[in-house]
Amino acid sequence: MTTEAHTAEQALFARLKTGDVNAFEMIFKQYYSPLCSYAYTLLGNRDEAADTVQRIMTLLWEKCHDLDVQAGKSYLYTSVRNASLNAIKHRKVRARHLGELDIENFQTEQQASEQPLQARINSALEKLPTQCRAVFELSRFEELRYAKIAEKLGISVKTVENQISKALKIMRIELKDYLPAMIVLHLINQL
Secondary structure, eight states, X not given: OOHHHHHHHHHHXXXXXXXXXXXXXXXXXXXXXXXXXXXXXHHSOHHHHHHHHHHHHHXXXXXXXXXXXXXXXXXXXXXXXXXXXXHHHHHHHHXXXXXXXXXXXXXHHHHHHHHHHHHHHHHHHHTSOHHXXXXXXXXXXXXXXXXXXXXXXXXXXXXXXXXXXXXXXXXXXXXXXXXXXXXXXXXXHHO
């Protein structure tokens, strides 16, 4: 920048410092587009860049009486840079927050979908014959091996196998409408 241009720039910012509206309009016209381009390089979004520059220009007008005439142009670029970096930080915080909300919403939806399923499972369990139900619950809920179930109930391992087979057949019939959902929930819980 030539000395003459630098002096003209300082004179323009000095006029702005006195509250000269015409000086503000000239500064706005001269710097708005270059500042938007600069903000765009930082933000990668034209609308957000334009909003940022407009906020800085508004602040410039509101605080024109406190302006350091020597730092007019650098004040604008520094302000746009800082506002852009703050916007980027805010984006990251918002994205993290939205990610947490999505997880919470997913968990709430999952719990809501599990409640009718759990009621249906309980209903299906109640339809099992007494011994069949006891064998099935020991196998699936207490995770006992067939030999341990046979020992605990005083029956043969073959009877345990037959009872489990019978229970699974009844459960499949009772829960046929929920099988796809159960598979998805099982896969999700494995993650």
